[in-house]
Amino acid sequence: xxxxxxxxxxxxxxxxxxxxxxxxxxxxxxxxxxxxxxxxxxxxxxxxxxxxxxxxxxxxxxxxxxxxxxxxxxxxxxxxxxxxxxxxxxxxxxxxxxxxxxxxxxxxxxxxxxxxxxxxxxxxxxxxxxxxxxxxxxxxxxxxxxxxxxxxxxxxxxxxxxxxxxxxxxxxxxxxxxxxxxxxxxxxxxxxxxxxxxxxxxxxxxxxxxxxxxxxxxxxxxxxxxxxxx
Numbered sequence: 611x612x613x614x615x616x617x618x619x620x621x622x623x624x625x626x627x628x629x630x631x632x633x634x635x636x637x638x639x640x641x642x643x644x645x646x647x648x649x650x651x652x653x654x655x656x657x658x659x660x661x662x663x664x665x666x667x668x669x670x671x672x673x674x675x676x677x678x679x680x681x682x683x684x685x686x687x688x689x690x691x692x693x694x695x696x697x698x699x700x701x702x703x704x705x706x707x708x709x710x711x712x713x714x715x716x717x718x719x720x721x722x723x724x725x726x727x728x729x730x731x732x733x734x735x736x737x738x739x740x741x742x743x744x745x746x747x748x749x750x751x752x753x754x755x756x757x758x759x760x761x762x763x764x765x766x767x768x769x770x771x772x773x774x775x776x777x778x779x780x781x782x783x784x785x786x787x788x789x790x791x792x793x794x795x796x797x798x799x800x801x802x803x804x805x806x807x808x809x810x811x812x813x814x815x816x817x818x819x820x821x822x823x824x825x826x827x828x829x830x831x832x833x834x835x836x837x838x839x840x
Contacts, residue, residue, distance in 0.1 A: 618776045619799040620666075620816070622826045625689045627665040627678035628792070628816060630778070636660060636676075639755075639779035639793055641722055647785050649723040652753065654779070666778075666792060670820035675839040676780050676792070687820060691802055693717075693827050697809050702760070707735035710744065712751065713760040713769075720756035720791050720815040721830035722781070731759060755781065755793045756828060757813035771812040780839065781815070783832075789839035791815040791828035800826065 618632035636659065642651040665678040669687035672679045682689070694701065694717065702713035712735040725731045731750050738744040751759045752772045761770040774796045781790030793815050794800070800808040800816070808814075815828040819837035822829045831837075 619801060620794065621801045622668075622689070622691060622803050624803040625687050626668075626682050628668055628826075629663065629665050630660075631663045632776075633659065633662055634798070635775075635777045637777065637779045638782055640782040641785060641790075643785045644727075648727045649753075649785070650727065657780075666818070668792075668816065668818055668820065668826070670818060670837060676818065689803075689820075689825060691804075691825050693808075693824050695806070695808060698757070698760070698811065704762070705732050705735050707737075708739040709764055710735060710738050710747070710770075711762040711764055712747075713762050715758055717824055717829070718756045718758035718815075718827060719830055720754075720758070720781075720828040721786075721833050722753070722755050722783070722790070724750050724753040725759060755779075755791075755813055756815040757811050774812070780818075782840075786833045786836075788832050788836045789819075790832050792818050802826075 618634045621629040623629055636657040638655040640653040641649050642653045644650050666676050667678045669682040671681035671685050701715045705712040712731055728746055731747055734743055734747040738747050748761050751761045763770055776796035776798050779793035781793055783790050797810050797812055799810050816826050817828045819832040821831035821835055
């Protein structure tokens with residue numbers, strides 16, 4: 611991980627907000643769908659810079675979303691972290707293809723559904739010997755915001771990840787009629803309330819509806835409860 615990619619960190623506070631340190635671009639990230647309602651593209655809208663440090667709501671009740679306004683104390687938010695801290699590669703299930711494999715840690719799913727078009731990526735991986743299928747497969751997997759899904763190059767024994775600068779996005783999901791998680795991109799460090807650091811990854815999604823059973827990470831609960839950040 612490059613040093614420049616570690617200039618931004620997110621500290622999970624005990625039953626409180628995420629404290630972000632370091633200047634980082636912010637954006638709304640909307641899931642764009644096709645005529646059939648399937649996820650196809652990310653539609654990005656830049657947001658004003660928030661400064662060198664700021665607090666993001668994770669209880670879901672702030673009236674200043676995405677920023678914290680202290681509502682977590684008023685509602686008695688329980689933000690206990692329960693996510694498995696085992697490294698991704700030790701947990702991942704592999705689906706084999708000719709030159710590529712698909713790695714999957716289902717508990718990280720943020721329900722963005724870029725995996726579904728074209729017969730689903732779990733089936734596509736076996737056909738990635740075809741250049742056109744390979745291109746579509748890699749694009750779909752890399753659009754998975756949570757990093758649940760990873761393309762693995764078997765010859766090089768490494769993940770094929772989109773190389774992007776650190777940034778934070780706030781996901782909107784019009785097809786499901788809800789707001790999604792906080793999307794961390796570019797290797798942003800996440801530090802638990804107990805001071806330990808989670809594995810640094812290129813793509814991660816943090817819960818902001820307050821309802822995840824995999825805190826601090828998103829588990830798709832926002833869609834079930836129709837969470838709205840707007």
